[in-house]
Amino acid sequence: MAIARGYAATDASKPLTPFTFDRREPRDDDVVIDIKYCGVCHSDIHQARNEWGNSTFPMVPGHEIVGIVRAVGSRVTRFKLGDRVGVGCFVDSCTTCASRDLDLEQYLPGLVPTYNGFESDGQTPTQGGYSDHIVVKEGYVLSIPENLPLNAAAPLLCAGITLYSPLRHWKAGPGKKVAIVGMGGLGHMGVKFAHAMGAEVTVLSQSLSKKEDGLKLGADHYYATNDPETFTALAGRFDLIICTVAAEIDWNAYLTLLKVDGDFVLVGIPENPVPVHAFSLVPARRSISGSMIGSIKETQEMLDFCGEHGIVSEIETIGIDEINGAFERVIKSDVRYRFVIDMASIKA
Amino acid sequence: MAIARGYAATDASKPLTPFTFDRREPRDDDVVIDIKYCGVCHSDIHQARNEWGNSTFPMVPGHEIVGIVRAVGSRVTRFKLGDRVGVGCFVDSCTTCASRDLDLEQYLPGLVPTYNGFESDGQTPTQGGYSDHIVVKEGYVLSIPENLPLNAAAPLLCAGITLYSPLRHWKAGPGKKVAIVGMGGLGHMGVKFAHAMGAEVTVLSQSLSKKEDGLKLGADHYYATNDPETFTALAGRFDLIICTVAAEIDWNAYLTLLKVDGDFVLVGIPENPVPVHAFSLVPARRSISGSMIGSIKETQEMLDFCGEHGIVSEIETIGIDEINGAFERVIKSDVRYRFVIDMASIKA
Numbered sequence: 001m002a003i004a005r006g007y008a009a010t011d012a013s014k015p016l017t018p019f020t021f022d023r024r025e026p027r028d029d030d031v032v033i034d035i036k037y038c039g040v041c042h043s044d045i046h047q048a049r050n051e052w053g054n055s056t057f058p059m060v061p062g063h064e065i066v067g068i069v070r071a072v073g074s075r076v077t078r079f080k081l082g083d084r085v086g087v088g089c090f091v092d093s094c095t096t097c098a099s100r101d102l103d104l105e106q107y108l109p110g111l112v113p114t115y116n117g118f119e120s121d122g123q124t125p126t127q128g129g130y131s132d133h134i135v136v137k138e139g140y141v142l143s144i145p146e147n148l149p150l151n152a153a154a155p156l157l158c159a160g161i162t163l164y165s166p167l168r169h170w171k172a173g174p175g176k177k178v179a180i181v182g183m184g185g186l187g188h189m190g191v192k193f194a195h196a197m198g199a200e201v202t203v204l205s206q207s208l209s210k211k212e213d214g215l216k217l218g219a220d221h222y223y224a225t226n227d228p229e230t231f232t233a234l235a236g237r238f239d240l241i242i243c244t245v246a247a248e249i250d251w252n253a254y255l256t257l258l259k260v261d262g263d264f265v266l267v268g269i270p271e272n273p274v275p276v277h278a279f280s281l282v283p284a285r286r287s288i289s290g291s292m293i294g295s296i297k298e299t300q301e302m303l304d305f306c307g308e309h310g311i312v313s314e315i316e317t318i319g320i321d322e323i324n325g326a327f328e329r330v331i332k333s334d335v336r337y338r339f340v341i342d343m344a345s346i347k348a
Numbered sequence: 349m350a351i352a353r354g355y356a357a358t359d360a361s362k363p364l365t366p367f368t369f370d371r372r373e374p375r376d377d378d379v380v381i382d383i384k385y386c387g388v389c390h391s392d393i394h395q396a397r398n399e400w401g402n403s404t405f406p407m408v409p410g411h412e413i414v415g416i417v418r419a420v421g422s423r424v425t426r427f428k429l430g431d432r433v434g435v436g437c438f439v440d441s442c443t444t445c446a447s448r449d450l451d452l453e454q455y456l457p458g459l460v461p462t463y464n465g466f467e468s469d470g471q472t473p474t475q476g477g478y479s480d481h482i483v484v485k486e487g488y489v490l491s492i493p494e495n496l497p498l499n500a501a502a503p504l505l506c507a508g509i510t511l512y513s514p515l516r517h518w519k520a521g522p523g524k525k526v527a528i529v530g531m532g533g534l535g536h537m538g539v540k541f542a543h544a545m546g547a548e549v550t551v552l553s554q555s556l557s558k559k560e561d562g563l564k565l566g567a568d569h570y571y572a573t574n575d576p577e578t579f580t581a582l583a584g585r586f587d588l589i590i591c592t593v594a595a596e597i598d599w600n601a602y603l604t605l606l607k608v609d610g611d612f613v614l615v616g617i618p619e620n621p622v623p624v625h626a627f628s629l630v631p632a633r634r635s636i637s638g639s640m641i642g643s644i645k646e647t648q649e650m651l652d653f654c655g656e657h658g659i660v661s662e663i664e665t666i667g668i669d670e671i672n673g674a675f676e677r678v679i680k681s682d683v684r685y686r687f688v689i690d691m692a693s694i695k696a
Contacts, residue, residue: 104608104609104633107608107631107632107633108608169633246626252621260452260455260456261452263635266626266629266630267630268626269626269627269630270626273600273623273624273625274623274624274625274626275621275622275623275624276621276622276623276624276636277621277622278594278614278616278617278618278622278638279617280638281614281636281637281638282614282615282617282638282639282640283455283638283640284455284638285452285455285517285637285638285639285640286637286638287611287635287636287637288624288629288635288636288637289629289633289634289635289636290626290628290629290630290631290632290633290634291630291633292630292631292633
């Protein structure tokens with residue numbers, strides 16, 4: 001065992017506080033990673049506060065992890081000391097059934113989340129990236145391209161793949177009109193990816209306050225959804241809408257912005273059911289779908305794509321002692337566009 | 349002008365009564381059809397009673413029309429006197445935009461419905477198939493294969509294509525597990541088509557009362573949805589679920605029956621919004637979609653498929669003076685499985 005230092009939620013109502021815990025001795029297929037940076041995802045807050053009702057405590061959040069390989073097990077072949085690596089939302093999965101072959105392991109019941117879950121032994125709690133190191137099976141470790149700064153690459157591991165995967169699956173590319181709903185940690189990655197894939201990109205944001213950023217990051221158009229004219233002007237416009245917001249919005253109004261055969265894809269999890277009227281779907285063969293992160297294979301593909309296109313997240317770097325204030329600012333959407341914790345700030 | 353005899357709703361609260369009206373003189377691209385049979389669709393009732401709020405009166409319903417060509421205009425090339433033909437849910441459409449080239453004209457705003465609409469002049473009301481003849485542009489007339497009985501072929505023009513199109517679009521076929529929700533006028537056609545396409549077919553019906561019919565028509569499995577065990581037994585089972593019912597059902601329970609990447613397709617129009625929880629979609633990349641009839645090209649393809657496979661609807665034939673009683677029985681789902689009006693019953 002090795003002692004890890006991090007920050008944990010000890011119950012749903014308390015702020016995160018310094019916490020030490022054990023990491024397992026590396027097995028022969030494990031990689032030991034010195035964590036350099038960890039992104040702050042809204043789902044860290046949902047889970048630290050037990051807003052999804054499935055939390056176990058104490059909980060060290062964090063699944064946008066980047067760092068440097070400190071040690072490798074004897075059977076590890078793809079990584080060596082000093083490599084720049086990342087870990088995303090899961091650290092193990094079912095390896096037996098057909099969906100694994102399809103590289104869709106993120107949708108399988110055997111998934112082991114990076115934190116707030118249990119190892120495949122069903123007993124050992126997993127702990128995340130708000131900590132100084134982590135021990136992960138080689139098959140769940142990603143390579144970070146050399147040209148990407150480590151801190152700004154961290155959010156690619158969740159925010160990045162969450163947008164990249166549906167954009168690929170629903171074929172964003174040249175000739176396609178893609179809208180990104182929400183210009184936050186997820187949304188701004190969607191703008192960068194959809195633009196790099198060659199699609200015509202429109203941001204649908206509550207107001208125009210981030211318009212300048214949106215256009216700079218690659219959007220061709222930027223509309224305020226608090227202006228009813230937007231829904232008239234854009235009726236039937238889009239092949240694909242990726243919705244990154246979990247707030248209560250007028251879903252059926254957004255569905256009317258889709259062309260025939262258009263897809264509306266949820267990547268956020270609205271708390272209440274989405275009331276979809278059949279008349280919003282049937283007369284234009286539209287679909288509403290959901291998508292969740294990506295497979296390990298697709299996450300590596302995304303990171304390589306980021307390397308080729310020089311894509312990283314827009315970030316604000318914080319010390320780990322600032323995490324509770326950062327949570328409050330994330331809730332208020334007061335971050336441009338993702339907090340990343342510099343793990344050098346963990347006190348010895 | 350020629351006088352047509354039919355049955356019409358004169359307002360939303362009255363039963364259908366005998367009605368005479370004018371049909372236009374055939375233009376050079378028109379086909380004049382002696383109507384032999386017309387199917388009774390649930391949407392006839394919705395519209396005759398103005399349940400969708402868009403009805404104009406007097407209204408002659410009926411869009412599952414089959415008959416024999418009585419006359420053709422000078423430029424008509426594909427039909428001649430005596431041909432067996434059909435007319436479905438629309439009799440004209442926008443011919444200029446891109447979607448027409450994609451054979452998706454059923455989803456375009458320029459669609460002219462067979463009844464309860466206006467010709468492309470925007471003024472002349474269209475009147476449907478509960479009548480002795482109809483005059484239709486050649487491009488919207490379908491050929492009925494010689495081996496199909498005319499009366500049982502009538503429901504193919506709406507009920508048939510409504511199921512055929514989504515089964516084709518979402519690729520029902522060998523190796524695919526398809527569920528049909530509802531064993532009525534639409535559902536029983538879905539069973540026949542999905543079976544003929546080579547899929548493994550399951551009927552999800554409220555009770556087992558029509559199980560024997562379902563298995564006879566091609567279902568491999570038949571489950572009662574009033575048994576909660578059904579939802580446990582079939583969790584994650586299906587690639588595709590086609591939902592033909594418009595009643596309030598537990599939508600999210602049905603969504604859990606889909607595999608990863610599965611599609612749930614609405615072909616009925618539930619009155620209230622469908623409350624879809626993001627957790628029913630996101631963790632398995634599922635979709636909920638809608639589909640509406642099919643293009644003229646696809647409708648002919650469907651009819652040819654029916655000819656090859658000997659597929660027609662299961663029907664009860666009625667005289668037109670029985671139509672109001674038939675409406676009541678359709679509402680009670682008391683028909684196996686589609687009423688078809690024999691137009692020989694129209695009094696001269």
